[in-house]
Amino acid sequence: MSLVPADSAEAAKLVAGATAWQASASANNTLLDKWHNLFHAYDIQESGTISCGDFVKLEIRNGFEQGDLKRILRAFPTLKADSISKGRLDFMDFCKARLDSFEGATRVVPCVQQLLQVADRDLITTMAERFRMGPFYSWEVRKELKEVFSCWKSTSEAALSPSDWLMASKVVETECDAYLSEKWTGEQAFHSADANKDGLVQLEEFVSFSLSVFEVVFGRRTQDALQVLKKVCSREKRPLSFTVKLPVFLPHPPYTFQTPSFARHADCSFWHADDLELPSSITQLPDLLALLRLKLKLVGMSFSAFWQTSGPEKSLDLLSSENCSKILLSLFDAMAKATGPATLQYAIYVKNIRPKPVRLHEVHHQELQVNCLCPQILPMAMRWCLDWESHLVGYGRGPLRLPYNFTMGIGDALVLQLPTEESGISWKVFMTEDGVLGKPCLEQVQVVKGKKRKQVIQSIAAEMAVEGEAKPKPPKAAKPAKQRPQSGAVRAARMAFDRRLVLVAQKEGLCKFFIEMSWEHQEDVLCQGTLNLPASEASVGRLGPLQVSVERNSPKLPELQKAKGMAWWIGTRWSPKPVKAKGRPRSAR
Structure with missing residues (x-):
């Protein structure tokens, strides 16, 4: 309470004029000081x-506490003292x-001694009432929050940086429950606390945001809030660390997915987004990714981070839990010995930005x-079949x-054609765990090349519908021309595998899911011999999210009367035949 109002001189004249006939100048100054504290x-x-x-x-709470009901009634008329009419009193x-309320209550000119006694009494009751009203009103909580702010910041700047916020969240996680930790020092909390969106949290922003969180979490339990603040306010000196400035690059839109065969590498596809102040205390991948999310304002997003080393030993590495600690420790060691900047340059490339799944969970097949x-x-x-390539890449036409949202019956199956194992594209399934769709199953059927390849699945499904056979024999391959006939085992071993992901409808209801395709683990290998950069296109793509409505019976569509147990989605409707591949992808032209 060290703030001195700018209009103290006018207030002194007001007090002196109201009590000049019965008080000295020193008494008036003492009264003015007490009113300063009460203000x-x-x-x-x-x-x-x-x-x-x-x-x-x-005023109302002090009136109840002191048993002065007239003070409660006088609380609203005293608002007429608002000279600027903006809802605030200077x-x-x-x-x-204060003078008007005293004169209105006693109808006599107040004496200084009475005013001093009332000021002391009101100061005590006001501070006590503020404590009872909750953490948002408590002066003690606000004072402790300022102490916490000074303990958390690592620089002389009067603001919390993303790295300071990340280190503080670790302290809060160990001392508080998960709910308070996420609400107060989570990644979304940093974005909410940064009111002016400058990438830093100033003292006023920190106090205001913390009080709003405490009001929701603790209600009027001020003492509990004070205990939490004392736990997280570590007054011990933080370990010394240094920071390394690293440029961070982001890709230019659009973020279209492309297969490894047609991916391009161009320097103009990325732009310098920001410089990351990386402290030496961060050596784990989750901490680095969290710091990047806070710095780049990608809260609630997933992405791939690539570590680029330029110079004589140029390389590009996808940061993972296996290599991140080794890369960061070697960087800090080189910087500490002053041997790194002269020979090598480092940068971080961020791509494949996509929302984190919130209510969908990864399901193993x-x-x-x-x-x-x-x-x-x-x-x-x-x-009901979907082709990953036609819906994620397209055949020359997007x-x-x-x-x-589509409907299927109990016992029907949603079939997704998967990329071949030779392509190196991995995939994951994220879906709601409500039992509407069963656990994904991976089918691998050997097929021959040519026209028969497209008819294998239909023939197998038709054979099952007629005979009910669960394990059909592999189709016979055509006899190779101008070659020595081979045995059936050799021919079967050389046949390609048609890989399909099958999800069977088990009960009525709604199910949401999406399938994520990725070849990001191949980018560091594919960029060798070219520019030391990630691919211009996205190496992670998603099919979905899709919403499946399962009913008791399968829908009867007129366009599927000739379908032999299979239907393909061709962009606008279901068809008995799949989309034909024409041309190459647009990015390859």
Whole structure:
């Protein structure tokens, strides 16, 4: 409470004029000092002026505490002292309100001794009432928050940087429960606390945000809030660390997915987004990714981070839990010995930015035997098929639009054609765990090249519908021309595998899911011999999210009357035949 109002001189004249006939100048100055303290006690927001709402609240609570019901009734008329009519009282208005309320209550000119006694009594009751009203109003909580702020910041700058916030979150996680830790020092909390969006959290922003969180978490339990603040306020000296400035690059839009065969590498595809101040205390991948999310304002997003080393030993590495600690420790060791900057330059490339799955969880698949179809599919059920390449890359005309919401019956199967194992593209399934769709099953059926390849799945499904056979034999390959005939085992071993992911409808309801394709682990290998950069296109793509509505019976569509147990989505409707591949992807032209 060290703030001195700017209109103290006018207030002194007001007090002297009201009590000049019965008090000395020293007594008036003492009264003015006590009113200064009382004014600061009423100034909950510490802005130099008192909110009329806060003034009325404290006057009413003081009236109940002191048993003065007339004071409660006088609380609202005293708002007429608001000279600027903006809902706030300055120190001059506050002094007028004190004198007017006293004269209105006693109808006599107040003496200084009475005013001094009332000021002392009001100061004690006001501070006690603020403590009872909760952490948002408590002066002790605000004071402790300032101590916490000074303990958390690592530089002389009066603001918390993203690295300071990240280190503070670790302290809060060890001392508090998960709910308070996420609400107060989580990644989304940093974005909410940064009111002016400058990438730093100033003292006023920190206090205001913390009080709003404490009001929700603790309610009026001020003592519990003080105990938490004392736990997280470590007054021990933080270990010495140094920072390394690293440039961070982001890709230019659009973020289209492309296969490894047609991916391009161009320096103009990335732009310098910001410089990251990386402290030497961060040596783990989760901490580095969290720091990048805070710095680049990518809260709630997933992405791939690549570490680029330029110079004689140029390299590009996808940061993972296996190599991140080794890379960062070698960087800090080189910087500490002053041997790194002269020979090598480092940068971080961020790409494949996508939202984190919130309500969807990764589900592991079940791999079936070769040439074995999923036994959970009913004999007369339909297979609703999606082709990953036509919906994610497209055949020269752009990706086909996916059916966001479609209906299938119990026992039907949603089939997704997967990339071949030779392509190196991995995949993951994220879905709701409500049991509407069963656990994903991986089918691997050997097929021959040519026209028969497109007819294998239909023939197998038709054979199951007629005979109910669960393990059909692999199709016979055509006899090679101008070659020595081979045995059936050799021909079967050389046949390609048609890989499909099958999800069977088990009960009525709604299910949301998406499938993520990725070849980011190949980028460091593919860039060798070219520019030391990641691919211009995205190496992670998603099919979905899709919403499947499962009903008791399979829908009867007129366009599928000739379908032999299979239907393909061609962008606008279901068709008995899949989309034909024409041309190359756009990025390869």
